[in-house]
Amino acid sequence: MSITNPSERRVVVTNAKGIVCWDLEALDSQGCGGPPANGGAVGAGFLAEDKPAGALIIRTRDGRTWFSVNGRCDIAFKDNKGLLRV
Numbered sequence: 131m132s133i134t135n136p137s138e139r140r141v142v143v144t145n146a147k148g149i150v151c152w153d154l155e156a157l158d159s160q161g162c163g164g165p166p167a168n169g170g171a172v173g174a175g176f177l178a179e180d181k182p183a184g185a186l187i188i189r190t191r192d193g194r195t196w197f198s199v200n201g202r203c204d205i206a207f208k209d210n211k212g213l214l215r216v
Contacts, residue, residue, distance in 0.1 A: 135195040141188055143197075150184060150199045176200050 135141065146165035155161065163184030171180045178187050178200045185200040 131198075132194045132196040134193065135190055136193045138190050138193065138195075141190065141195045143186060143188065146186055172200065175202055177203060 133141075143165075149162055149164055151162040163182075165186045166182075169182045172183050173179050176183065177198060178185065181187065181200045183200055187196075187198045187200050189196045189198075
């Protein structure tokens, strides 16, 4: 999901709530979490290697700010397969 941000101003999300599942094989704390996410940095194979799995990721480039969940960079994630509960 993204929003237009032509001046590329800093975006801050406040009061983020909900649960997202990035791994449909593991619909528990290993594959689901809230905005603060679970555990420490996940490493290679995730969108943001320095953030926990499930963390809210915000990136601004080319006049847009993008919001995503830190999930695996595999085919299922690229195909937007997951579960969001708010």
